[in-house]
Amino acid sequence: MGKPQPIEYADASPEVKAVFDDIKTSRNVPDVNNFWKYLANDPTTLKRTWESVKEVMAPGALDPLVKELIYVAVSVTNNCGYCIASHTASAEKAGMTEAQFGExxxxxxxxxxxxxxxxGYRVPIDPAYEK
Amino acid sequence: MGKPQPIEYADASPEVKAVFDDIKTSRNVPDVNNFWKYLANDPTTLKRTWESVKEVMAPGALDPLVKELIYVAVSVTNNCGYCIASHTASAEKAGMTEAQFGExxxxxxxxxxxxxxxxGYRVPIDPAYEK
Amino acid sequence: MGKPQPIEYADASPEVKAVFDDIKTSRNVPDVNNFWKYLANDPTTLKRTWESVKEVMAPGALDPLVKELIYVAVSVTNNCGYCIASHTASAEKAGMTEAQFGExxxxxxxxxxxxxxxxGYRVPIDPAYEK
Amino acid sequence: MGKPQPIEYADASPEVKAVFDDIKTSRNVPDVNNFWKYLANDPTTLKRTWESVKEVMAPGALDPLVKELIYVAVSVTNNCGYCIASHTASAEKAGMTEAQFGExxxxxxxxxxxxxxxxGYRVPIDPAYEK
Amino acid sequence: MGKPQPIEYADASPEVKAVFDDIKTSRNVPDVNNFWKYLANDPTTLKRTWESVKEVMAPGALDPLVKELIYVAVSVTNNCGYCIASHTASAEKAGMTEAQFGExxxxxxxxxxxxxxxxGYRVPIDPAYEK
Amino acid sequence: MGKPQPIEYADASPEVKAVFDDIKTSRNVPDVNNFWKYLANDPTTLKRTWESVKEVMAPGALDPLVKELIYVAVSVTNNCGYCIASHTASAEKAGMTEAQFGExxxxxxxxxxxxxxxxGYRVPIDPAYEK
Structure with missing residues (x-):
């Protein structure tokens, strides 16, 4: 197989195209970003991941901006360069200001x-937090 | 030195007492939690960490609840049991609902x-995220 | 010392050459990959690491393909780009199909x-798993 | 909310009971393990996670034992005590021998x-791995 | 905001310039390195981080070389490429030899x-280490 | 196999006993600590790990205390409770003071x-660090 390659819309199978179409419609974008083009190598994972992301990131008890901030926090902790770049962009799209990014x-x-x-200090949990 | 031990208020040096007093006043609590009692073994780190936490967690462009959610997100990613317990408690104090915790x-x-x-798929950053 | 530099076979000491030769023979390759050329800056670590890798990755109760899949799993979790690239290649050489990579x-x-x-949910271990 | 608590079958909502029933049937077990009882605090996450796990861990191009070994490898790397305990048990159930665990x-x-x-040595990716 | 950009001395606010000046004087360097130029996007974080780093990395019970070795150890474990490069350079400046880097x-x-x-082996802590 | 169990000296095979004896002699201790008793479940890994640790932790260009400090730094970053406890003890044995632990x-x-x-700020490596 070699290094994973992106699958472009024109070369995609009908099931992959269906997911790409749903992403494009849901997000109102002309094309999907690289993450989805690479996941498309495994249509099952592509579909499950997209449906999960759509469900998890939808507005709910937490608004979309807060969810994107949490996503960036995890990605920065794990040092996932792609994820930091893409979710910082999503956070901005959801309204993140420069001051919020700094905080x-x-x-x-x-x-x-x-x-x-x-x-390092092996701090035991305070009993109050165990209730 | 052996296993780190907590330093209680009654046994603390004046400089440690001063930090403990500031924590108790700022948070309106009768005693500091274990984290601070253990850090008190190194008064320089205790003071610097408290001043940093106070500055970073103060209401600003992000409100205190959002900051606590971010703290929990990092702690869960790193699997710091104490931090998960204490910051979940802080998040609840700042208003986190059960539905928000779930999300x-x-x-x-x-x-x-x-x-x-x-x-794993070695996804390259989309040019749009590099601007 | 500056940025670490690779040590090529022609410039290697006899002890490094001996390890390089063993790698080339064991793997039936014309040259060692960059990992070994950089480790060669510390001949002791080069020798110990090669001998350990040879022992650990040899066919045993687990076959070589399964061992490579495990190696990739760890490397992806740690986000080690070089390790993902090199062990994905090794896994393919050991027979990994595209469908297996996807799974x-x-x-x-x-x-x-x-x-x-x-x-995050602080799930306690079920007693059945402690036996 | 306090510390998360498990939800037992008898106290579960119909939607949670449906997931628990499917887990018990699929795995042929009399009760679900703690992971699911805690996730049941968020029925949406419970359902999505179970359906994802069921899909991902099903026999496919990789057999169930190999998938469990990979799960353990990730959990050990991340130091998730619960996950190590539960997936080591699953791996054994899928046939893992002591020698395989050692390897x-x-x-x-x-x-x-x-x-x-x-x-640490900042090893650049060999061109051969980029194809 | 887009991708974070460095702030050069000439374009910096007076409060950022003051931190940059202190770094240049303390380290006797003609310009600050990229880390500080990027942090300058948030002058509060810039100031707090510089003051913390200055306090933590100052000679004390541990000498500066040992502190830099510890910094590199953490950065390598976390795979922070920038941090590995910059703190390896700092360690060398503090006297690290090639043999020390290897060890x-x-x-x-x-x-x-x-x-x-x-x-993975779930090793329990020896009672002797708990004293 | 169930949960891993320690192997005591009296129950050990000759090859495990030989490693245990070497650890006891090298460290001048009456018994090995739990880490080795659990690794003894896989005599090959026990032997390789002990020989590697003996080689890596021996006095060299870095003295034993510095090596233990580095070990603790990694273990704290990874949150390995056992490793933090055992290597903090080793560091103390090698002379670590409370002030050094604090730093x-x-x-x-x-x-x-x-x-x-x-x-998070996606800081690019300064050209000076690439030489």
Whole structure:
């Protein structure tokens, strides 16, 4: 198989095209981004992932901007370059300001720091948090 | 030194007491939680961390609830049990509902999954995200 | 020292050449890949790592393809770009089909997702798993 | 909400009961394990996760044992204690021998080591792996 | 906002210039490195991070070289390419030899391996380590 | 196989006993710690890991205390509770003071924070670090 290659709409099977069409309609974009073109190598994973993302990222008890901020926080913690770039763009589209991005980074950095201080000092959970 | 031990208020040095007092006043709590009692073994780190946390978690462009959700997202990704327990409690105090917690978990789970799909398929960043 | 540089066969010390020769013979390849050329900067680590890899990746209770799939699973989870590329190639050489790669990615993604759901919901281990 | 609590079958809503029933039937077990009881706090995530797991872990191009080995490899890399315990049990149920478990651990350990050697030596990807 | 961009000294606000000046004086360098130019997008985070780094990395009970080695160990474990490059350079400036770099990599690799062996074998903490 | 169990000296095979004896002699301890008792389930991994650890942790260009500090730094970053406990003990045995432990934690925390700031701001490597 070699290095994974993107599958463009014109070369896609009908089942892949159906997912691409749904993404384009749902997001009102002319083409899907690379993530979906690569996932299209496995139509089952493409379909399941898209349906899951659509369900998880829909407006609900948390609004779309907050969900995108959470997505960026995870991606920055895991150092997924593509995910940071794409979800920062989605967050902006959902209304993220530069000041909000700055605070997001500050919280993510601080949480990653204090997570390790907790580990190293072997801090036991306060009984109040166990209720 | 052996296993790190917590430092209680009564046994604390004046500089540690000053930080504990500020935490108790700022948060309106009768005692500080274990994290601070363990950090008190290093008064310099205690002071710097508290001042940083106070600055970073203050209401700003993002409100306190959103900041706590981001903190939980990072802690869940890193599997820091103490941090998950304490910041879930802080998020609830800041107003998090059970439905919001459920959606937070769903987004964190999904982001951790898609981060790896991106890695494995070696998805290159779309030019649009590089601007 | 500056940025680490690869050590080519022609410039290698006799002890490094001996390891390179063993890799080339064992794998029946005309040259070693970059990983070994960089490790050659520390001949002790080069020798120990090669001997360990040779022992660990040899056919045993698990066949070579399964071992390569596991290697890719770890590398994708850690986002090691080089390791993903080189061990995906090794897995293909060991017989991995495109369908198997797709399922590997699906399992790796799912495991990374459910690992975090477990963390966030603080799921205690069922007694049955402790036996 | 406090610390997440498990939802037992008797206390579950009809939609949760339906998922629990499907898990019990599919796996031929008298009760679901803790993971599902905690996820049941969010019926949407419970349903989506179960359907995804069922699809991803089904026999396909990779057999169920190999899929469980991959799941354990990811969980060990991420240090998810619950996931290690539950998927080691699943792997055994799927036929994993003690010798296979030993080799699995050896490969996971080695991959985590070499991933970092690659990072630290900044090894560039060989052109052959980019095709 | 688009992709984050560096802020050069000439375009910086007075508060950013003050931090840049302090970095240049403290380190005796003609210009700050990219990390600070990007952080300058959020002057609050820039100032807090610089003051924290200055405090944490100052000579103390551990000398500056040891602190840089620890920084590299963390960065390699997390696979932060920029951090590996910049702190390897700092370590060299603080006196790291090629042999020391080789041993650093060997320890980091080994620790990442044994961390996972511990996870997978679910090794309980010896009572002696709990005192 | 069930949950991994420790293998005590009295129940060990001759090849495992030989490794246990070498650990006890090398470290001048009356018994090996749990890590080795669990690894003993796979004598090949036990032997390889012990020989690798002995080689990597021996005094060299870095002294044993520095190597233990690096081991703790990695273990804290990965949140391996057993490894944090055992290598903090080893570091103390090698002479670590409480002040050094405090600074170690401070550097580890800071590195984990700045690693994520770098990721989130997508900081490109300065040309000077590429030489």
């Amino acid at each position: 997001l980074m500050a919280v993510v950095g601080m949480a990653n720091e204090t997570n390790r201080l907790v580990n | 937070l978990m769903a987004v964190v789970g999904m982001a951790n999954e898609t981060n790896r799909l991106v890695n | 590997l990615m699906a399992v790796v993604g799912m495991a990374n997702e459910t690992n975090r759901l477990v963390n | 699995l651990m050896a490969v996971v350990g080695m991959a985590n080591e070499t991933n970092r050697l690659v990072n | 650093l990599m060997a320890v980091v690799g080994m620790a990442n391996e044994t961390n996972r062996l511990v996870n | 170690l934690m401070a550097v580890v925390g800071m590195a984990n924070e700045t690693n994520r700031l770098v990721n």
